[in-house]
Amino acid sequence: MTVSLTIENLSAHYGTTQVLKDLSISVAAGELVSLLGSSGCGKTTTLRLVAGFLQPTSGRIRLGDRDLTTLPAHARDIGLVFQNYALFPHLTVLDNVAFGLKQRGLSKPDRAKRAMAMLERVGLAPLADRL
Known part of the structure; x- marks a missing residue:
């Protein structure tokens, strides 16, 4: 399945402070995109949106033909890992990667298989058993 992420004229405010103004971007399926910029420019806000x-405040967020703009986080099928303190220190690397799959009720073998595939994809498989 080919799915793309489309952000159209996205704006956001924290109180009276405008953080994003009319951001538009399209990310094709399989495309890797980096958000770069100085502190406070809206990178994390964009990911949280x-x-x-x-x-x-305004704008649209679509994943393929699906409008995500008003959907709650648990209904979007999107994950986000924060830069600091995002991992469970008592879990292995593999278990951290598989955590979301466990929350969705996948069996332990399916979780391990899918999580290991992702670790292999990013070159971290040798660290799977490390805390």
Whole structure:
């Protein structure tokens, strides 16, 4: 399945402070995109909006033909890992990667298989058993 992420004229405010103004971007299926910029420019806000942790002031967020703009985070099928303190220190690397799959009720073998495939994809499979 080919799915793309489309952000159209996205704006967001924290109180009276405008953080994003009319951001538009399209990300094709399989495309890797990096958000770069100085502190406070809206990178994290954009990711939180896409994941559903924040609601935009205006604009649209679509995944393929599906409008995510007003969906709650748990209904979006999108994950977000924060830069700091995002991992469970008592879990292995593999278990951290598989955590979301466990929450969805996948069997332990299916979780392990899918999580290991992702670790292999990003070159971290040798660290799977490390805390």
